[in-house]
Amino acid sequence: MQTEEMILPETKVTELPEACSHEDEYELVYQRPSTMVDTTMHYCPGCAHSLVHKLIMEVVQEMDIQEKTIGIAPVGCSVFAYDYMDIDMQEAAHGRAAAVATAVKRLMPQHYVFTYQGDGDLAAIGIAETIHAVNRGENILIVFMNNAVYGMTSGQMAPTTLTGMKTTTSPDGRQNEMYGAPMKIAELMAQLPGAYFVTRQAVNNAGAVRHTKKALLNAFKYQQQHKGTCFVEILANCPSNWKMTPLETSHFIDDEMSHAFPLGDIKVPKGDLKIF
Numbered sequence: 001m002q003t004e005e006m007i008l009p010e011t012k013v014t015e016l017p018e019a020c021s022h023e024d025e026y027e028l029v030y031q032r033p034s035t036m037v038d039t040t041m042h043y044c045p046g047c048a049h050s051l052v053h054k055l056i057m058e059v060v061q062e063m064d065i066q067e068k069t070i071g072i073a074p075v076g077c078s079v080f081a082y083d084y085m086d087i088d089m090q091e092a093a094h095g096r097a098a099a100v101a102t103a104v105k106r107l108m109p110q111h112y113v114f115t116y117q118g119d120g121d122l123a124a125i126g127i128a129e130t131i132h133a134v135n136r137g138e139n140i141l142i143v144f145m146n147n148a149v150y151g152m153t154s155g156q157m158a159p160t161t162l163t164g165m166k167t168t169t170s171p172d173g174r175q176n177e178m179y180g181a182p183m184k185i186a187e188l189m190a191q192l193p194g195a196y197f198v199t200r201q202a203v204n205n206a207g208a209v210r211h212t213k214k215a216l217l218n219a220f221k222y223q224q225q226h227k228g229t230c231f232v233e234i235l236a237n238c239p240s241n242w243k244m245t246p247l248e249t250s251h252f253i254d255d256e257m258s259h260a261f262p263l264g265d266i267k268v269p270k271g272d273l274k275i276f
């Protein structure tokens, strides 16, 4: 039975303004790539995941490899990456993406295979699988989203949490004497013989976004040439767990995070130009 509280007040509909009639006068310079699903994402405003999904899918579109690309999704905030990227994707249990990618690539060597993983997923529970896949030089791309925390599970300390950074499990700030120093994962991977191209990028300003896209494009091209493992680390904004506005997170990456994790190419093929 309907009670008084359940009766909704009538909504007053006001006339909407006429749609802009000058659309033809503008040149379209920025749009959703056709390789992305047209849907609303669940990410927080200012989160780097959505932007990096788009960059990967722009590269896939530009290389015209949508039918031949397989992504391996992680756990973490980007667990639903398969709902957004319009390609074949396989979910992997926490940290196991590089192992799953190894199997997929070996079974379907003509396909482009990449993993997409956070720091909790890759640098903590999945560090063994990742090291061994890179050491073997599996012909895959590993995209490593380093936001310095376990984002999805409410911001616990990760192996990449900065010294002094407060998280839900290090409320007084990370102390290296207690937890070790933040792990420089890209540098660790670069020393393995199977690593062909290793770089650390960011997406906190327009120039950084362009560099990251170039890195991803190069990595896909190296895979086309069967060169070995490409590892692209991306310093990723996490406004919700860093308890900052999106703009503040971008400054934080410039002022703090990129000091602990220097940006730039770490291992580039001989004869290739550095991205920067």
Ligand SMILES: Cc1ncc(C[n+]2csc(CCOP(=O)(O)OP(=O)(O)O)c2C)c(N)n1
Pocket: 074, 075, 076, 077, 078, 093, 094, 117, 118, 119, 120, 121, 122, 145, 147, 149, 150, 151, 152, 153, 158
């Ligand atoms: C085997 C296993 N252990 C733990 C979890 C819980 N868990 C889900 S997401 C997550 C942290 C993910 O953090 P990260 O990989 O950094 O991704 P982010 O959310 O920061 O993008 C954890 C520990 C799980 N899903 N499976």
Ligand code: SF4
Pocket: 042, 043, 044, 046, 047, 048, 049, 077, 147, 151, 152, 237, 238, 239, 240, 241
């Ligand atoms: S919690 Fe952080 S990583 Fe997760 S969606 Fe929000 S901003 Fe992104």
Ligand SMILES: [Mg+2]
Pocket: 076, 118, 119, 120, 145, 146, 147, 148, 149, 150, 151, 158
């Ligand atoms: Mg994380």
